[in-house]
Amino acid sequence: MTVPKLLRTNRRPDTYNNLSIVTRKGKWIVAYGYGSPDSGFERSMRERIIETAKAMSVGGTDFSTFKDSRCNPKYWIRTANGGFQQRSDVTPSAAINDIFVNGRLYAFECAMAMVMIFYKATIDMIGEDAFNRHFTDLFLWDWNYDSNLRMITTFDPSEMEPGDVVYFKNPDHDPDKPEWQGENAVMLGNDSYYGHGLGIKSANAMIASLNRERVPGSRTSAYLTDEALHPDFAYIQTLASRSAVPLKRNDDGRNKIFSRIGVKSYVIK
Numbered sequence: 001m002t003v004p005k006l007l008r009t010n011r012r013p014d015t016y017n018n019l020s021i022v023t024r025k026g027k028w029i030v031a032y033g034y035g036s037p038d039s040g041f042e043r044s045m046r047e048r049i050i051e052t053a054k055a056m057s058v059g060g061t062d063f064s065t066f067k068d069s070r071c072n073p074k075y076w077i078r079t080a081n082g083g084f085q086q087r088s089d090v091t092p093s094a095a096i097n098d099i100f101v102n103g104r105l106y107a108f109e110c111a112m113a114m115v116m117i118f119y120k121a122t123i124d125m126i127g128e129d130a131f132n133r134h135f136t137d138l139f140l141w142d143w144n145y146d147s148n149l150r151m152i153t154t155f156d157p158s159e160m161e162p163g164d165v166v167y168f169k170n171p172d173h174d175p176d177k178p179e180w181q182g183e184n185a186v187m188l189g190n191d192s193y194y195g196h197g198l199g200i201k202s203a204n205a206m207i208a209s210l211n212r213e214r215v216p217g218s219r220t221s222a223y224l225t226d227e228a229l230h231p232d233f234a235y236i237q238t239l240a241s242r243s244a245v246p247l248k249r250n251d252d253g254r255n256k257i258f259s260r261i262g263v264k265s266y267v268i269k
Contacts, residue, residue: 041125042233046163048121049230052100053186053194056117060103063110063197065179066141072098072105076140083141084108092135093128096120108140110184113196114165115145117186118231122149126240134239148239150232157226162189164228168203170210172220180213187228 064070066082075095076084086095096119099106108116119138123131135146145151160166168183183206185195191202198209203224210222 041237045121045125045231045233045236046161048124049117049163049186050188052117052120052124053188054200055100055120056103056113056196057194057200059100061099061113061196062107064107065109068107069109069112070105070107072102074098079139079141081141083139083144084112086138091128091132092138093123093131095138096123108196109142109179110196111143112140114184114186115140115143118145118149118165122231122236126236130240130242134242148236150235151229152232153227153229155226160187160228161230162187164230166193166228167225168193168195168206168210168222169225170213170222172214172218173210174213174215177213180210182222183210 069078069082069084071078071084075087075090075098077087079085086092096116099116100120119131119135122135134148138146154160154164164187166185166187168185170180170182173181183195183198185193185198185206187193188200192200193203193206194200195206198206201209207222207224214220214222
């Protein structure tokens, strides 16, 4: 599968129609034209991301490091690095949906949770059939995800919107606890964020939780970074009516990391 370019913008690409590259005031903007997408699709998908994050918060899943991760073996194969490989005898949508049905059977870290939430919201928006055509051989590990999400990363706090994934960084975390070097979180709105392992909290409460995991005596506070990430809504909207792109032989879901925000990968042995 062709690796897409990471979209780094100072405005959302889906606000431009029928464009490929736009340059304004010396700054570059990458925008892909897919006709005239219904702006209501983005609003609806952002709402689904928010509702899915809330569902995960009460769904019984646990936080864990990669070393202690677990999954339902009826749908996923746990790999040596703590990731989840979709079983070949189940559909991608069934495997993702099971996480939200049988949450007590799952434990994973916060970046994996964000990808799961994006996948579930995508299923709800384009339907299971379209999802199964375009999102195949799923592998969940850190910020690993299928290229059809086409993540868009922004670096301007004024552009953060509910439904984005943001990152709380803890620069002075306890080195013996690398899992506390930061928290990926879905922005829910009204100063509310969902972070897997910390739950739903305000920004100040998120920061306070991370500060409790600093090096003893540290005065360097955790903070909300300026970076935010969300799927390419305009592109995802087109997937409902598109035919599947043929996969290259030997394509491996474990080779699909394209962009990320926040914490570096870690495996505690």
